[in-house]
Amino acid sequence: MSRDSFVAAKEAFEYCEKIVRHHAKSFYFCSHFLPYHKRIAMFAIYALCRTLDDIVDESAPENKLITHRLLDEWQEKLDILYSNKTVKEPILVAMRVVLDSYLVNKQHFLDLIAGVRMDLEPQPFKNFDELRLYCYRVAATVGLMASEVFGYSDASALPRAESLGIAMQLTNILRDVGEDLEIGRIYLPTDELNKFNYLESDLKAKRINKNFIALMKFQIQRAYSFYQEAELGIKLLSPDSRFTVLAASRLYGAILSKIESNNYDVFSRRASLSLSAKLLYLPNIWVTRQIKFA
Numbered sequence: 001m002s003r004d005s006f007v008a009a010k011e012a013f014e015y016c017e018k019i020v021r022h023h024a025k026s027f028y029f030c031s032h033f034l035p036y037h038k039r040i041a042m043f044a045i046y047a048l049c050r051t052l053d054d055i056v057d058e059s060a061p062e063n064k065l066i067t068h069r070l071l072d073e074w075q076e077k078l079d080i081l082y083s084n085k086t087v088k089e090p091i092l093v094a095m096r097v098v099l100d101s102y103l104v105n106k107q108h109f110l111d112l113i114a115g116v117r118m119d120l121e122p123q124p125f126k127n128f129d130e131l132r133l134y135c136y137r138v139a140a141t142v143g144l145m146a147s148e149v150f151g152y153s154d155a156s157a158l159p160r161a162e163s164l165g166i167a168m169q170l171t172n173i174l175r176d177v178g179e180d181l182e183i184g185r186i187y188l189p190t191d192e193l194n195k196f197n198y199l200e201s202d203l204k205a206k207r208i209n210k211n212f213i214a215l216m217k218f219q220i221q222r223a224y225s226f227y228q229e230a231e232l233g234i235k236l237l238s239p240d241s242r243f244t245v246l247a248a249s250r251l252y253g254a255i256l257s258k259i260e261s262n263n264y265d266v267f268s269r270r271a272s273l274s275l276s277a278k279l280l281y282l283p284n285i286w287v288t289r290q291i292k293f294a
Helices: 003-008 010-023 026-030 036-057 061-082 090-101 107-120 129-148 157-175 175-182 189-196 200-204 208-229 240-261 275-293
Strands: none
Touching: 010 026, 010 036, 026 036, 026 208, 026 240, 026 275, 036 107, 036 129, 061 090, 061 107, 107 129, 107 175, 107 189, 129 157, 129 240, 157 175, 157 200, 157 208, 157 240, 175 200, 189 200, 189 208, 240 275
């Protein structure tokens, strides 16, 4: 990313940074360990992904047709962006500069749009395969886009990037069980609710009993396994990006530990890490990076 390109799009990148700072505090924190040109590229990618997600999250249920139309319009804007025609929205102006330097596949954005459309017509996920597809679309795609910015030595890093996206999305789902219920969304697979004898009616009643705790332990362990899988790919990333990815993985994964320490109460307590807590994690993450991924 050339200096001239950045100066020309400076306001656009600042606009993207504001979105990241407001909506993605953990990622914003971790991004400061990236080289400047990679950091601002990630701000642009995240801001575009967040904008697409917010179109659905901020829409009223009765406005589904309007929301679909807005997503259609963004697909058209992506066509314009990737055809090198003139763009005006700040996010797209910044993304034009990013695409001059990094091979961010347009299909990842299209897959993400397909994923957020799934939230417009929420259906129970029958099993984890269905949930995994959703997680791939709304989160693993972001990991794949980020990989092009971070840089990697071997394509085997990409499945690991998918795993990190899935791990983070599973973390979001477990953290937000209560909040999602309020807007009529249930992401826990039906067959797993049945396996632990925890009924949808129990979930809607926000019952925390031994069955719910067993269900949550199962879900948390699976998320941890995806984090472990993802970290195997960190050594394949460019050295200047490894600490950021490791920190993002460990800090986001720590939300799962917070759920555990909250006695699995995801209905009345939101698991999160304060800035001071994140800072306390850093020395250990740095040592791990030096030993395992230097």
